[in-house]
Amino acid sequence: MNLIEQLGGYERAKHEFEMIKEMKPIYPGEIETNNRLLLEYRRQHNIFESGDLVVDTTGFYDWLCRVEYLSTDGLVVMYRHDQRKGDTAFTTRPLIETVRHATDAEIKAGKRLGVMK
Structure with a gap:
């Protein structure tokens, strides 16, 4: 099970990652890593969002x-x-x-x- 599924699906993971953006990231590159995970999930599941x-x-x-x-x-x-x-x-x-x-x-x-x- 990947991280997005562990967090309860795409919408829930997206919400969690947006909250992380508002706070100081725990480690360098965390925001980029989270954005990359969401993009890969969208690519795999034919989910499109503004900016893609x-x-x-x-x-x-x-x-x-x-x-x-x-x-x-x-x-x-x-x-x-x-x-x-x-x-x-x-x-x-x-x-x-x-x-x-x-x-x-x-x-x-x-x-x-x-x-x-």
Whole structure:
């Protein structure tokens, strides 16, 4: 059983980690470690939150998008920045059906990997 499950699930762990942020962390890097645990859990369970970096799963687009907010009808609203064109736009995509969390390698590269254009 991982730490998030030991704390009673994602929402409870998120609450506990937010409380830690308000207090002085016990050891250096604690906040980053907690944020990383929550992100890994979200990646494994297809949970999206504001600020998460996602990519299009259809393979048509190769840019990263940052989740701005989740709508109540099951759609995720994202902000897109296409560095090649220098433009920005809001786009709405069905949650889980056409997006997934960006991997660490994709975040480092600044784009979705494996897209043929």
